[in-house]
Amino acid sequence: MSKQEIEVLLPPEVAYDEFARYRALLAAAGLEPGAADFVHLRKRSIDARGRQPLVRLRADIWLTPPPADTFGPWFQYADVSRARRSVIIVGAGPAGLFAALRCIELGLKPIVLERGKDVRTRRRDLAALNKEHVVNPDSNYCFGEGGAGTYSDGKLYTRATKRGDIQRILRLLVQHGATPDILVDAHPHIGTNKLPSVVAALRDTIRAAGGEVRFDTRVDDLILAQNHLRGVVTAAGKALEADAVILATGHSARDIYELLHRRGVRIEAKPFALGVRVEHPQQLIDQAQYRLQDRGPLPAASYALVHQTQWQGRQRGVFSFCMCPGGFIVPAATAPGEVVVNGMSPSRRDSRFANSGIVTAIELEDMDLAQHGELAGLRLQQQLEQRACALAGHTQRAPAQRLGDFLKGTVSSELLETSYQPGLVSVDMERVLGPGLAERLRQGFRDFGRKIPGYVTNAAQIVGVESRTSAPVRIPRDRDTLEHPEIKGLFPCGEGAGFAGGIVSAAMDGERCAEAVLALF
Structure with a gap:
């Protein structure tokens, strides 16, 4: 195995042309075209501080074939349909979806409850909102599969580098259809036209592994007994119980704040x-x-x-x-x-x-x-x-x-x-x-x-x-256990609880909450 790591500044017309970029990277490493077995672009950013903008590239140049696991591994999920423990996850945004995937990895069965519709059906309500000015309180740009990020940009940049493994989240997104460019760009971005298919693929993985994702299922009440959250009650009046509840509803779910306040669950x-x-x-x-x-x-x-x-x-x-x-x-x-x-x-x-x-x-x-x-x-x-x-x-x-x-x-x-x-x-x-x-x-x-x-x-x-930049309410949780300090079995999660700010940080927080649930048992 032989690898060279290089960093170069290139004109945009070279940096964004695949063949010209390849030749420039090899030349910077002192190599002739064809001398490298593989060139792996690791990071790309724009430096516009000088008179003319340049593109900064970091790359690995492999002179021999790279190891098989260099760019992986992809994640595998066992069947949890008969798992002994189940977790209700309220909300199918990035926090909820990644909490569900992590639950499956940990041998827990996730039951994801989403008040809105799947990404495809949701488009009709967005069209009605834009063209007919009709607001559906359960299906709009904020509510529905994938959460607010699905139809409002797909930015993946985060400064929350200490909250989890950012590359893991990005690799999971690539595994589910996102462009591999997000592993390279300094400010990665999927795009609102491509993110819906990625979200649908995440849902398919959850279901294929025995987890559940239920749409049009708004949570209207909590099953509370002696300061222990046993489950939830849906708008249809159905009581659902589980070993824990991860509350990942997003920062626009005002009815959840009202519900917690009404039921005496501490919020701030x-x-x-x-x-x-x-x-x-x-x-x-x-x-x-x-x-x-x-x-x-x-x-x-x-x-x-x-x-x-x-x-x-x-x-x-x-x-x-x-x-x-x-x-x-x-x-x-x-x-x-x-x-x-x-x-x-x-x-x-x-x-x-x-x-x-x-x-x-x-x-x-x-x-x-x-x-x-x-x-x-x-x-x-x-x-x-x-x-x-x-x-x-x-x-x-x-x-x-x-x-x-x-x-x-x-x-x-x-x-x-x-x-x-x-x-x-x-x-x-x-x-x-x-x-x-x-x-x-x-x-x-x-x-x-x-x-x-x-x-x-x-x-x-x-x-x-x-006005929906972040949550105006925090649902408190213990710093170590991530459980609500007064309500056992309740794990506030993501942007809606006040612990994330964007797709990647919410996804990482979802994974952390899933790991915290496992620590209960």
Whole structure:
């Protein structure tokens, strides 16, 4: 076995051409074409700090055939249909699906309960939401197989490197149909057009191994006995019992927070973020980030921005969130009478628009804890979402304002073309956000305009509201056992419990919760 590890900087036209890249990597290693048995690309990232953007590549060059297990192994699953122990998993998002797969590996039978529909059937409800403005409370961009990530981008980048094995999660996704590029790219991304088939494959694996995945099965109650969670009761009135319950419902399942609060299960208010989506022409962002008139083979440019603001003696961060290059803004409401926006990108990121959440931190002191207690953050979300709906005409059309007009405090006389399919209504966005949020966002946008040339312009517009950034409630758990500190058999999990922020971190948390359940026995 003989291997060389190299790192090079290449022009984009070389880095993104398979044959040219191969020759350049071998030349960097001092080898002639054909001298290597295999070239394995390990990492790819874009360095746009110089006058011209370059692509940084790390690769392994094998001069002899690599060992058989170099790029694996793929995961195998034994049949658990007759397992002695079973686990109810509430929610079929990444936390729930990966918890189920890990349960199978550990010899536990998972029973996944999803309030929404499978990915294929779910598309009809998304079409009705976009075209007819009809919100199905159980099937929308947030609820359904795969969770909120399935139809809202598929970003896989995470900073949660200490919470689990990121490469394991990525390999599982590749095993189920994701592009192998996610093992290489610095900011991996599947794309909302490809993620549904990956999610369906994960479900098929669970079922093939004897696990269960049940759709249209909303949990409406808990089977509690002497502070021990024995199971759940579905909306159809069916009682289901198991050895443990992993609660992986996502951060938009407000009825679960209400249920826990009503049943006396301890929950806590937690900080989150609120704001808007800003939409630019993608070409403007490309030119600003790459300093090129034509980006050529480079992917659609993105950005990450943050600024500390001051308002009425309180310092709060304003930052970009879920930036979607070459993407679309989508309606993310989960109930009639509210307007919520989110972003997504197809795998090619080839839309003419770039959009990003621009949000500000909401701390506990910004909430009305005296009136609403643990649900204060949730009530603040609802207040803004309902106001956005009312000011935009009580449909799924969203309130919007040109960015330059927002900074001047001027209502836009007309709006721009948009990727948001239900349509926009020109509104003074300060009426939606309130003066405090509006002022923080204005300070943030002004700073972002200094960092990215041309960012602050009336060729961009803001769309509201971006309110589902993370859970406004935390469901506490023991740091070591991951079990609720007061309710035995309850394992709060993922974004909805306040312990993850994205597909990969949620998936890793699902695996950890499955391992914690096994430790009970």
